[in-house]
Amino acid sequence: MGYLEVRNATKQFGASFLALNGVSVAVERGEFFTLLGPSGCGKTTLLRSIAGFNDLTSGEITLDGSNLRIVPPHQRDIGMVFQDYAVFPHLSVFDNVAFGLKPRKVPAAEIKTRVTQALDAVRLGAMADRLPAAMSGGQQQRIGLARAMVINPRLLLMDEPLSNLDAKLRIELREEIRDIQKQVNIATIYVTHDQEEALAISDRICVMNAGRIEQVGTPQEIYGNPQTRFVAEFVGTLNVFQPGAARDGMLNQLGLAAPDDASWAVRPERLDLVAQGSAPAGAAVLEGRVSKFTYLGREAHVQVETPAGLIVVQLANPGMAATRAVGEVVCVLVPRDAPMAFGADGARIGG
Numbered sequence: 001m002g003y004l005e006v007r008n009a010t011k012q013f014g015a016s017f018l019a020l021n022g023v024s025v026a027v028e029r030g031e032f033f034t035l036l037g038p039s040g041c042g043k044t045t046l047l048r049s050i051a052g053f054n055d056l057t058s059g060e061i062t063l064d065g066s067n068l069r070i071v072p073p074h075q076r077d078i079g080m081v082f083q084d085y086a087v088f089p090h091l092s093v094f095d096n097v098a099f100g101l102k103p104r105k106v107p108a109a110e111i112k113t114r115v116t117q118a119l120d121a122v123r124l125g126a127m128a129d130r131l132p133a134a135m136s137g138g139q140q141q142r143i144g145l146a147r148a149m150v151i152n153p154r155l156l157l158m159d160e161p162l163s164n165l166d167a168k169l170r171i172e173l174r175e176e177i178r179d180i181q182k183q184v185n186i187a188t189i190y191v192t193h194d195q196e197e198a199l200a201i202s203d204r205i206c207v208m209n210a211g212r213i214e215q216v217g218t219p220q221e222i223y224g225n226p227q228t229r230f231v232a233e234f235v236g237t238l239n240v241f242q243p244g245a246a247r248d249g250m251l252n253q254l255g256l257a258a259p260d261d262a263s264w265a266v267r268p269e270r271l272d273l274v275a276q277g278s279a280p281a282g283a284a285v286l287e288g289r290v291s292k293f294t295y296l297g298r299e300a301h302v303q304v305e306t307p308a309g310l311i312v313v314q315l316a317n318p319g320m321a322a323t324r325a326v327g328e329v330v331c332v333l334v335p336r337d338a339p340m341a342f343g344a345d346g347a348r349i350g351g
């Protein structure tokens with residue numbers, strides 16, 4: 001049994017719309033668990049149900065074995081960090097963090113100790129007396145994090161806490177959040193629609209789509225072994241081969257088979273460009289013409305028009321020599337273990 005368990009959760013809005021449609025997840029003690037999915041898939045709805053800001057239409061939520069749905073939100077001992085910083089502009093950093101302890105009737109001396117500890121944890125110890133207006137977005141979000149942690153919550157919930165920050169700060173702060181979470185060891189549910197952020201920060205990722213769970217797994221499992229076409233396309237990129245003789249010939253050559261209505265796809269980084277006639281045994285080659293070349297520094301993307309469709313090949317560490325001209329004839333190498341097969345319903349069925 002998980003530390004936090006959500007079983008068969010549904011949330012209906014209006015007459016028939018299901019924002020959550022039979023969601024079950026289990027989060028372990030100390031785990032960094034991320035809900036990842038496109039806008040509108042139900043991430044915030046699930047988080048708010050756990051926090052108690054909305055009630056499920058049906059389903060169960062237990063924390064450490066006891067029913068959470070009957071506990072009022074302010075008694076759930078759950079810390080929450082929001083997308084907008086939600087800091088009080090007229091209160092000092094210290095008072096912003098202490099605010100969470102006020103209704104809990106904590107003695108003044110203990111407030112001082114706990115707030116100082118929380119501020120030190122988010123590296124704001126030296127700024128306790130400042131007003132939030134004089135602080136950067138990243139610093140304001142760290143106030144939010146300290147305020148969530150100061151109550152010693154049983155669970156930490158974060159809803160896209162980094163989405164208002166610029167790209168560089170987002171990467172810095174996500175590393176920091178991960179480090180802090182590992183230090184305090186509080187089970188955390190983190191919401192994002194940024195796949196790279198999810199891969200970087202999580203112990204496990206739960207990919208959601210349209211109110212349902214597509215897959216739960218470690219970052220490596222989600223990226224390297226997607227169980228549905230949705231997951232494969234949402235986390236990373238996917239080349240889907242066009243059905244037809246060219247594709248089937250290639251699959252045949254690789255000794256791969258699946259039902260007729262299956263779709264076959266490969267990740268761009270699993271492909272390579274090779275000289276004509278130099279395919280190693282067990283691999284297949286698709287000849288085509290370059291229709292686009294994009295150099296990105298540590299990688300390059302070569303888009304090739306092949307008889308099996310438009311295929312993007314990702315080359316790592318491309319030097320000058322990797323440059324391809326539009327119109328150039330190239331050979332795309334497809335290793336035997338690269339193609340993935342998905343059934344008509346989107347479920348992974350092979351490869």
Ligand SMILES: Nc1ncnc2c1ncn2[C@@H]1O[C@H](COP(=O)(O)OP(=O)(O)OP(=O)(O)O)[C@@H](O)[C@H]1O
Nearest residue numbers: 013014019037038039040041042043044045046193
């Ligand atoms: N109070 C509400 N009344 C009606 N519909 C709602 C309500 N709250 C959410 N919804 C709908 O439920 C669906 C899920 O919303 P939710 O906010 O959980 O999505 P999300 O995954 O957090 O998306 P985002 O990445 O944009 O934040 C959406 O279609 C949304 O419009």
Ligand SMILES: [Mg+2]
Nearest residue numbers: 043044045159
């Ligand atoms: Mg949301």
